[in-house]
Amino acid sequence: MRIKLLCFYSVLFCLFSGISFGQDIALYNQFFGRYDFTFFGNTLNPDENTYMYPNYMLTSSSADLNLVSGDVIEKAYLYWAGSGTGDFDVKLNGIDLTAQRTFTTTQTSSGYTFFSAFYDVTPIVTAQGNGTYTLSDLDLNALIPTYYLNATNFAGWAIIVVYKNNTLPLNVLNIYDGLENLSPPTPGTIDYLHITLSNLNVIDNQDAKIGFLAWEGDRNIAVSESLSINGNVLGNPPLNPSNNAFNGTSTIIGSSTLYNMDLDIYNIQNNIQIGDTSAEIQLTSGQDFVMINSIVTKLNSQLPDATVTIDQTGVECNSRNVAVNYTVSNINATDFLPAGTTITIYADGIIVGTNQTQNDIQIGDSETFYQFVTIPSGISLNFTIEIIVDQPGLVTELLENNNNATMTATLAVGPTPNPLDDLVSCNRGYTEGLFDFSAYENTVTSDPNSTVTFHESQVEANAGVNPIADPSNYMAATTPKQIFVRINGPECFTTTSFFLTVKPCPPIVYNAVSANGDGMNDTFHIEGLRDVFVNYELYIYNRWGREIWKGNNNTPEWDGYVKDGIGNTQAPDGTYFYILYLNDPDYPKPLNGYLYLNH
Incomplete structure (x- = not known):
């Protein structure tokens, strides 16, 4: 006969639900902290099943939960099991439940099928706490004519309760489950079942214990039957003799009338060693058919988990x-x-x-x-x-x-900017210039989804604030002036820049002077001269070649009077000649021409 152990391995708040397709005993959940566990439940067999008696099964039974003061329920898992392919709709204290997970296994010698079902009943048990619990509507009587023949008609239920108490030491609780069986093909032939319990980390074996939820064990069959952990046979006589571990008992309440089901807990302090990361479970049977549904381990452990x-x-x-x-x-x-x-x-x-x-x-x-x-x-x-x-x-x-x-x-990368040429404009005086760089809005990027703004500082461009309002008519008070461009892409922005510079453009001479004080052409004005060519020298001569006026960037424009003349007299109407020395390397030759004066 082959049996596999079932244990819960509980990770805090890590629960699985849904139909289980694998039947091997495997880690289900794990709890870390001041936790311990207990079982309670009951059989639906009115007596030990034999091929003669009883020939019926109960459809409900009750059991009590008795936790002590300070115990706080963390989780409660209900298992019910029996002969056949399964009855997956039951009631607990009148509440309808449909199995969240199911398991099946087959007896080798007969080919008969057996089932187990699971439901997380934590809300129900937390709400009620201690008291009597009744499982009902589990009716397998229709199967008795078949399973009665080899005395495997059974049904029962159990709840595994994980609880927390601040007075407990720090423990790790592992819960495993599945459904496997020991099924000797003929009486006297020994069947073996090996189960490896993984995910252990034994730091301290003080008060270590292991619990089994098993089905269909018989109190009157003890043929080569044993339960071992790491090669050491477990026993808890007189309730659980070492040669009859699965005999319809509950070590929690000391009952020997839990017909054809077992809720047994063993101390394994001397059977497991510090440093162990797994434990080997072995079951043997020479006659008894036994199914393992769940195994729970409790180990003391004080470790962090980063x-x-x-x-x-x-x-x-x-x-x-x-x-x-x-x-x-x-x-x-x-x-x-x-x-x-x-x-x-x-x-x-x-x-x-x-x-x-x-x-x-x-x-x-x-x-x-x-x-x-x-x-x-x-x-x-x-x-x-x-x-x-x-x-x-x-x-x-x-x-x-x-x-x-x-x-x-x-990484966030903005649009790739196209290179921009520096712009040059005419010097309007003291490096002031007027510029139009609005066309750069379209040429600085090839990304049609980007938007472009111009700014007077890198800080403003990075922040996207204070954009230049009119790039087509921008007056730079002093140059060279760096203009910063912000290109806003879908995910990120990029900045680039260009410079505004000025150059001295050729002066424009207005050669008519009407010095009559009417505010129009009252002086000899040359546009683009003053404060642009700051070292210029301007000379005016009469028709006979006599110098009548000279000036520079620091003198007012000529207003028709003879400078330093006797009595500072007005120059008469007529034609005059001027010579303008710009004293600039770009304009080495003087400019000259005629101007016309009238009053």
Whole structure:
């Protein structure tokens, strides 16, 4: 006969639901902290089944939950089982339940099928607490004519309760489940069942214990029947003799009338060693048909369990600096995570940053970090950030394979700007110039989805504030003047710039002077001269070649009077000659011509 052990392995708040297709005993859930467990339930067989009696089964039965003061229910799992392919709709205290998970197994010698079903009844048990629970509407009587022939007609139910109490030591509770059987093909032939319980981490074996939920064991059959852990036979006489472990008993309430089902707990303090990460279970039977549905282990353990989550990443435009916001936690733990635990940050496998926890992180707590890292130039724009806590493994933990987290990230790159030429305008005086750079809005980028703005400083361009209102008519008070361009792309912006410069343009001479004080042409005005050619010299001569006036950038324009003349007299109407020395390397030759004066 082949039997497999079932145990629950409970990870805090990590539950699975739905139909189970695998029948092997396997880890189901795990709890870390001040936890312990108990069983309660009842058979639906009115007596030990034989091929003579009884020839019926009950359709309901009751059992009591009795927790002590301070016990707080964490989880409650209901299993019911019986002969046949399954009755998956039952009631618990009048509440309709439909199986969330199901298991089946077959007896080798007869080919008969047996089933087990599961429902998470935590809300029901939490609401009621201690008291009597009744499972009903489990009716398998129609199968008795078939299963009665080899005395395998049975039904029953059990609830595994995980509870927390602050007075308990720090433990790790593992729960495994499935449905496997020991089924000797003929009497006297010994069948073996080996089960490996994994995911153990034995730090302290003090008060270690293991519990079994089994079906169809017979109190009057003890042929080569044994239950061993790590090669050591378990027994709890007189209730559970070492040669008849599955005999219709409950060690929780000391009952020997739990017909054809077993709820037994054994102390395994001397059967498991510190440092063990697994345990080997072996069952043997030379006659008895036994099914294992669940196994629970409780081990004392005081260890942290470092985990990390990447909360978010932030990137800057056109920068390889990345802000990483992450959290180191010690949730599923039985001891604090010490300060100084190392943190390593990778980008595509390359270390880009390190850190360490700043404080002792207590059980259930966490510590949040905000850190900048620089992505090397050899890494592509799209990359993977990975953070590993305690990578050297200096801190012994409950689990060593859950210390990392990853997240994809993308560097933000703005549109590629096209090069812009500097603009040159005529000097309007003291390097002032008027410019039109509105056409650059279309030529600076080839991206039709981009928008372009012009700014007077890099700070304003980066911030996207105070854009130049009219790029087609921009007056630069002084030059050279740098103009900054912001190109806004779909994800990021880019900036570029160009310079505004001025040059001295050829002066424009207005050679008619009407010095009559009417405000029009009252002086000899040369546009583009004053404050542009600051070293210029201007001479005016009469028709006989006599100099009558000279001036420069520091003197007023000629108003028709003879400078330094006797009595400072007005020059008479007529034609005069001027010579203008610009004293500029771009204009080495003097300008000259006639002007006409009238009053």
